[in-house]
Amino acid sequence: MDEAGRRHYPEKPARVYLFGTCLIDLFCPEAGMDAVRLLEREGIEVHFPAAQTCCGQPAHSSGFPEQTRAVALAQLRLFPEAWPVIVPSGSCAGMMRHHYPRIFADDPRLLSEASALAERVFEFTEFLLHVARVRLTDRGAPARVALHTSCAARREMGTHVHARTLLGQLPRVEVAMHTHESECCGFGGTFSLKHPAISSAMAGDKVEALKQTGAQTFLSADCGCMLNLNHTLQKRGDPLQGQHLATFLWQRTGAEGEQR
Amino acid sequence: MNAPLQFVPASAFKQRAAAAVADAHLRSSFRNAMDFLIARRAAQFPDAPALERQRAFAEHIRKYSLARLPDLLEQLERKLTDNGVSVHWAETPEEANRIIIDIARRHSTRLMVKGKSMVSEEIELNHAMADAGMEALESDMGEYIVQLDGEKPSHIIMPAIHKTKQQIARLFAEKVPGAAYTDSVDELIGIGRAVLREKFMTAEIGLSGVNFAVAETGTLCLVENEGNGRMCTTVPDVHIAITGIEKVVEKLEHVPPLLALLTRSATGQAITTYFNMISGPRKPGEKDGPRELHLVLVDNGRTQAYGDEQLRSTLQCIRCGACMNHCPVYTRIGGHAYGSTYPGPIGAIVSPHMLGLAATHVLPTASSLCGACGEVCPVRIPIPDLLIRLRGEAQHAARPGEKPMLGQGAAQSRLIDIIWAGWAALYTRPALYRAFGWLATRFRALTPPMQSGWTASRTPLQPARRTLHEQMAARKRS
Numbered sequence: 001m002d003e004a005g006r007r008h009y010p011e012k013p014a015r016v017y018l019f020g021t022c023l024i025d026l027f028c029p030e031a032g033m034d035a036v037r038l039l040e041r042e043g044i045e046v047h048f049p050a051a052q053t054c055c056g057q058p059a060h061s062s063g064f065p066e067q068t069r070a071v072a073l074a075q076l077r078l079f080p081e082a083w084p085v086i087v088p089s090g091s092c093a094g095m096m097r098h099h100y101p102r103i104f105a106d107d108p109r110l111l112s113e114a115s116a117l118a119e120r121v122f123e124f125t126e127f128l129l130h131v132a133r134v135r136l137t138d139r140g141a142p143a144r145v146a147l148h149t150s151c152a153a154r155r156e157m158g159t160h161v162h163a164r165t166l167l168g169q170l171p172r173v174e175v176a177m178h179t180h181e182s183e184c185c186g187f188g189g190t191f192s193l194k195h196p197a198i199s200s201a202m203a204g205d206k207v208e209a210l211k212q213t214g215a216q217t218f219l220s221a222d223c224g225c226m227l228n229l230n231h232t233l234q235k236r237g238d239p240l241q242g243q244h245l246a247t248f249l250w251q252r253t254g255a256e257g258e259q260r
Numbered sequence: 261m262n263a264p265l266q267f268v269p270a271s272a273f274k275q276r277a278a279a280a281v282a283d284a285h286l287r288s289s290f291r292n293a294m295d296f297l298i299a300r301r302a303a304q305f306p307d308a309p310a311l312e313r314q315r316a317f318a319e320h321i322r323k324y325s326l327a328r329l330p331d332l333l334e335q336l337e338r339k340l341t342d343n344g345v346s347v348h349w350a351e352t353p354e355e356a357n358r359i360i361i362d363i364a365r366r367h368s369t370r371l372m373v374k375g376k377s378m379v380s381e382e383i384e385l386n387h388a389m390a391d392a393g394m395e396a397l398e399s400d401m402g403e404y405i406v407q408l409d410g411e412k413p414s415h416i417i418m419p420a421i422h423k424t425k426q427q428i429a430r431l432f433a434e435k436v437p438g439a440a441y442t443d444s445v446d447e448l449i450g451i452g453r454a455v456l457r458e459k460f461m462t463a464e465i466g467l468s469g470v471n472f473a474v475a476e477t478g479t480l481c482l483v484e485n486e487g488n489g490r491m492c493t494t495v496p497d498v499h500i501a502i503t504g505i506e507k508v509v510e511k512l513e514h515v516p517p518l519l520a521l522l523t524r525s526a527t528g529q530a531i532t533t534y535f536n537m538i539s540g541p542r543k544p545g546e547k548d549g550p551r552e553l554h555l556v557l558v559d560n561g562r563t564q565a566y567g568d569e570q571l572r573s574t575l576q577c578i579r580c581g582a583c584m585n586h587c588p589v590y591t592r593i594g595g596h597a598y599g600s601t602y603p604g605p606i607g608a609i610v611s612p613h614m615l616g617l618a619a620t621h622v623l624p625t626a627s628s629l630c631g632a633c634g635e636v637c638p639v640r641i642p643i644p645d646l647l648i649r650l651r652g653e654a655q656h657a658a659r660p661g662e663k664p665m666l667g668q669g670a671a672q673s674r675l676i677d678i679i680w681a682g683w684a685a686l687y688t689r690p691a692l693y694r695a696f697g698w699l700a701t702r703f704r705a706l707t708p709p710m711q712s713g714w715t716a717s718r719t720p721l722q723p724a725r726r727t728l729h730e731q732m733a734a735r736k737r738s
Binding site: 018020022024025026029032033036048051052053054056058060061063064065066067071073074151152182186187191192193196200202203204205231232235 | 277588629654655681686700701715719723729731
């Protein structure tokens with residue numbers, strides 16, 4: 001980081017690690033697979049450590065520091081080579097990049113490991129844009145989409161800027177702004193279970209705002225927000241559904257040049 | 261320890277929150293009011309890097325002041341005493357009320373007029389005064405309105421923000437003697453002012469809050485827009501100022517950077533209409549000002565926050581209310597749902613120290629941790645981190661050798677502990693975790709249709725056909 005808080009980005013690497021996140025693993029694996037396909041198309045080899053589980057954020061935000069630490073520790077040493085660690089979720093990326101060093105602050109050895117890992121953690125759109133330096137070719141029909149950025153992605157990883165810039169490479173994709181765009185969708189992990197009335201009100205307002213744009217779909221770089229909004233829309237019988245950005249980008253740009 | 265003045269059971273909070281989100285009228289009025297305040301603030305900070313420099317400066321001033329707090333409080337007391345001000349220390353709300361009531365009794369008080377003071381709300385001074393047979397009348401227009409209706413403030417800066425013009429019109433017609441019904445805002449304010457004008461002249465005591473207390477000069481700074489603060493602090497013969505012990509700064513030069521952020525963050529004003537700097541009572545030969553001036557410094561749990569390196573940042577707060585204005589939860593449920601004097605994000609981090617975690621443990625959970633509060637806080641209090649910390653303290657007993665917080669472990673639950681222990685056991689054992697994923701995907705048709713709070717407004721979550729783990733492993737093999 002420089003004085004203005006801007007991150008210095010490395011050269012495009014030959015190999016990266018993927019940290020798939022627990023939500024993507026179980027609920028939206030296609031998003032993870034599409035992220036892999038996009039990375040491989042750039043000539044990058046993707047390694048997926050089989051021992052990975054979850055970044056620990058659910059316990060962290062619920063106030064269970066011991067369990068957080070145990071689960072975070074189980075991820076800490078899964079990425080031994082100095083390759084970038086790509087996380088297709090702004091919120092999990094923020095956890096590993098900003099919170100891991102604080103979780104291990106009381107142990108100098110673990111702290112140095114956590115800090116070294118944090119330096120290599122990139123949110124997926126950030127990596128595509130600033131490290132892989134992709135040039136996307138738009139192969140889709142004209143489309144109007146909305147973008148919902150998770151709060152952690154926005155405030156900890158700057159994903160709203162990266163995602164918008166990436167979408168800007170697609171000339172036939174129009175990105176519609178929605179009202180209260182920076183506002184939380186009400187997911188908040190266990191918050192959605194603990195305070196369903198408030199969480200539902202927030203999700204309801206967010207889906208209304210997204211619908212008002214007239215967009216065909218909305219995109220998010222976080223599976224948590226996407227599940228929250230998609231299942232809210234389904235319950236309302238609304239046909240609007242969101243997609244993970246990786247899926248949208250792959251579908252729009254991946255018809256040709258796919259390497260398997 | 262006496263029972264806390266307020267107790268916020270989780271179930272009562274959830275009931276009030278559910279009622280609030282179902283109230284379309286309340287929803288739209290808070291949404292509109294908060295949008296207005298957000299836009300006003302944003303217009304004051306067009307230059308983001310400049311704002312960050314200002315916030316960093318303000319944070320440093322507050323941290324510097326807190327680091328020297330015991331010394332600064334002593335210096336403040338000495339300086340104020342030299343200036344002819346009586347300084348009183350109150351550890352609890354009861355002590356603070358007793359000090360104020362004693363002063364009031366000495367002056368055979370019938371009426372006290374009050375400028376806006378959240379600390380006086382915190383100690384529930386109006387109740388204590390009423391119990392002692394004396395009237396305490398709010399003179400800030402918003403406070404006057406909520407007092408007239410027997411309510412409490414719903415916002416720390418705009419206490420009557422939950423009320424519509426029509427509601428206030430009906431309230432005035434009903435409760436203010438001789439007032440005819442009008443829903444003209446100017447006329448309504450005129451009615452209130454006419455009542456208050458007379459009260460300023462007859463009150464024996466004026467009470468005010470303090471925004472900044474300057475140690476080196478013994479100056480009490482007071483920010484306000486209506487002039488009622490100046491009336492309360494200059495017209496009655498006795499002025500009592502009340503504030504929390506954290507409000508002290510060392511030097512006069514520390515005030516402008518904080519003031520510039522306070523008014524811009526709170527109401528989007530570059531400066532308020534009035535800025536009072538009070539350094540002592542009326543001196544011989546002077547024609548106005550109070551003959552007697554008191555400062556009551558209230559602890560009420562602040563030293564608990566002070567004693568912890570991380571929680572100390574709670575005391576950086578300058579009470580601008582920006583965290584509430586930007587909070588998506590506060591915007592949905594309004595201030596009354598919280599049930600604590602200080603609502604919203606600041607309330608959730610400060611109330612546990614004042615009232616204990618037994619009474620307040622639900623408040624830190626009422627946040628999606630979106631981070632909007634921390635992003636706008638002019639003194640950069642890491643509010644989300646503090647919310648997480650307090651969630652933890654509420655659910656765990658103090659470790660051996662650690663001093664427990666008031667109400668520490670009050671929300672501890674065997675069931676929740678078992679769930680998280682099981683969660684950690686699963687997510688620290690990769691083979692077990694993959695087996696769990698394999699089973700969950702194979703038996704996805706058996707996913708429960710009712711999933712706690714999730715399915716209240718959403719369709720059930722269902723695992724995918726194959727986990728990412730499985731798909732990546734299959735790919736590696738092929």
